[in-house]
Amino acid sequence: MLRTATLAVTFLAGIIVILAFFFDVGFLATAEARVQDWGVIVAAFALAMASINLVQVNIRRISSSDDATEKICAVVLLAALVVMSIIGLTQGPTSDTYNVLFDGIMAPGQSTVWALGVFYISSAAYRAFRVKNVDAGLLLFSSAFVMLGAVPIGEVIWSGIPAVSQWIVDVPNMAGMRGMLIGAGIGAFSGGLRLLLGIDRTEVG
């Protein structure tokens, strides 16, 4: 019964937006608008839920871990989550205190974590980027030109570099990406179809 209801809801939500896309019928447009607006609200609940899941995982970390660092980290994480939520819910996400936490912790935290990638890229460049075969040779050729084409120094080294770099991105890369885009599109379509009809074993939930 529950499974049938789940499958029905999944199917209906999908089929409504698909039909409304192809057919200009009044009631379909209304149904689409309803379903989409509801989707935003349910997604907002889901967003909050993901954070609650994090709370659950970390409470478990505090109670079950033997490692002191683990426990401290979990406590810090939960405290940060609670403080941020309370300030945001009482004073709003544009208040001064909230902005201090956003600008002081969240924004620099994420951008530094992303930026760290440059270090791993450098050591991988040194240790692992070997011209072992044709594949690796082509990859290195194209990446070297694209890298040098992205910065002024490339043009200083050889005036043709920006043009070659642009050509690699616009022609062979474009063609290859297009092939992958079409292939991946078919794959995603197939996944969506299986999901709507409930024939995927990786079913929802």
Place this chain on the structure above:
Amino acid sequence: MLSKLGRIDSRVLYLILLIAFIVPLLCPLGLPMIISDEIKRTYDLIESLPEGSRVVVSFDLSPGGYDELAPACAAVFNHMAMKGLRLIGMSFWDAGPSLLDRSLAGSLYVDKEYGDDYVNLGFLAGGENAMAAAARDIRGAFPSDFHDNPTANMPIFEGVQSLKDVEMVIVVATGNPGVPEWIRQVGDPMGVPIATIVIAGLVADYAPYIQSKQLIGMIPGLRGAAGYESLIDMLGRGTAGLDAQSVAHLMILIFVLVGNIVYFAERSREKEESAKEGAA
């Protein structure tokens, strides 16, 4: 000597790289910059819009990519403000609205009228579905803005029901949902021209959309910012960071080169040794 180079500690590499970053930041070299066609096309499109046109800016980014995109956003926003275009900001990533506030505050829009010349509508949950919902009925999806002002009577929305009624969409993107979703839900079905300010890492991925003209223009990260700054003749952070970028790129390529020299030298030595063993 070579085998020592092969076993070098990663941290030594990191240190070398760190120096390669810092030195040119402190002592700039002043290398010239490049302006690609996609940057120029975005500039031309904005330049061609009549005063008062409405442009949607979708801030679909994580703070992780903000450093890379902020200079380009500043340059484009300044250009739009100088042209008298009206900016409707929205976001489908939760960090977007706060970052958009920062970007607007640092641009010429600060001197304009909020609610008339520009607005920050805030965040909507649900990714692609939220985009489709906002595109269909913009004020329905955002009954109030990020600062909790009601949008019903804002002058900027006069005559705007759906996104069919705006002149252009600029997607500021660090990933999905982002450019492909905007093309699918708005660009193609509604016929609105889309341009993007995007992290460099996605430039190669979006090349097919440029060639098919589903995407009109593309401003790639810091490099795009430097180009755009020179087009509008307002130099900023994009240009300032270019030298450090140049040297760092060169350093990574040197790492690849040295790594390969070590690899081939060791391989030929191993071959010699095994040949000797074979002979003995």
Place this chain on the structure above:
Amino acid sequence: MIQGRQFTLLLFLVMSVIMLYAGNYVRKGKKTIKIRRLSAVEAIPEAIGRATEAGRPVHFSPGLAAITGLDAPQTFAGISLLRYIAKLTARYDVRLIVTIRQPAVLPLAQETIRQSYLEEGKFDALSQVDVMFLSNQQFAYAAAASGVIMREKPAASFLFGAFWAENLMLAEVGTQVDAYQISGTASIGQVPFFVTTTDYCLIGEELYAAAASLTADEVFLGAILGQDICKGIMVALLVVGVIVTAVGSDLFVRLLSL
């Protein structure tokens, strides 16, 4: 019917019908589908053979995605490959280390491994398997997994599933300890890094094909057959359209714009 979407609707229906038909066709067992050779899959026994000879363990990661959401299929494909790899480690008595980021994947991996060891009749050897939940945070997981790889020095490391920016850390550490590395991910943005740092890499959809070929899962196989036929249609549209356009007719441009 909305103008400009007629051909889209036609293709939509054609693709749906083909995929459903292919799925049914495989499920009813009318035909066994053979998946083409994938060199990365063929290299797996060799990698485990090396570990056996060297007396060093094997490391496996099913990626960082959860078991729900858009990237979940990648995790399931990773688990399918784990099933096969665990059989080999059981057969050759090699120590297996699995590092996990998603709490929900932990029991799934444990159960899969138990099943594989049972099927190989090596239930006692299960004590040689370590399935470790490290952290649910992306980089904390990557750091901890790197630590495990550094300490245990596996002779082979398998990375199959959804990976993001942290993949470089894992693959780079693998290179440092001289592990034979085989990777696979449908997160296309990460493929370049796997291609440069690992010995073999399953690119994009190849991950699902590998999982399907090793487990003979009907749903996977049916999906692959359906997608192959659809790709054939796209190739035909491409080739015929290009030829027709080349001889100066805009017939196909107009057809696709309908």
Place this chain on the structure above:
Amino acid sequence: MNMSTSVSVWLAALVTIGLISFVFKENFYYRIVESLYVGVSAGHAIVLGWGNIRNLAIRPLGEGNVAVIIPIILGLMLFTRYFEKWHRVSRIPTGFLMGLGAGLSMRGIVGSQIIEQIKACYVSLNSINNILIVVGTFAVLSYFFFTVEHDGFVGKSATLGRWFMMLCFGAAYGSTVTGRISLFVGRLQFLLGDWLGILQ
């Protein structure tokens, strides 16, 4: 030299340095900073999620729009996941979201990602670039046929496709390197400029 006196700049500098320290060695300071930022980010998601719920559900409900009760109930059903007995109920709203997402992407993919992309290949074959675009797309597509063995023509075409993909991956690798470098430049501009005030 004008060192910053702003609280958020100092906080950001401490966070930035703590996270950078990780590449040299994992340490306690790094772990604390990481936990802080993960916690704050999750809190932010709750706050903005609540903003949507308030604007689109609670307020309209107060104004007499009864229909929004349906998505509110669906949203609340998500929380049954935490109760052993009822956890399956949460599959209904999850199914709703996934079905909606699948429908939206399916309807968009066929036009934008397949038809438009094939149509863009309908070019006159009068230049090497145009020929490469058609050949490359064809070759890469042929690589991803899984039920056909890679022998003969298909094999050659697939190998060519693999080479095209390697050029793609090289371009993606190169541009990702550029991206990461830009980000790090951004962090250093922050540390040296906004925080320490050494840069102009």
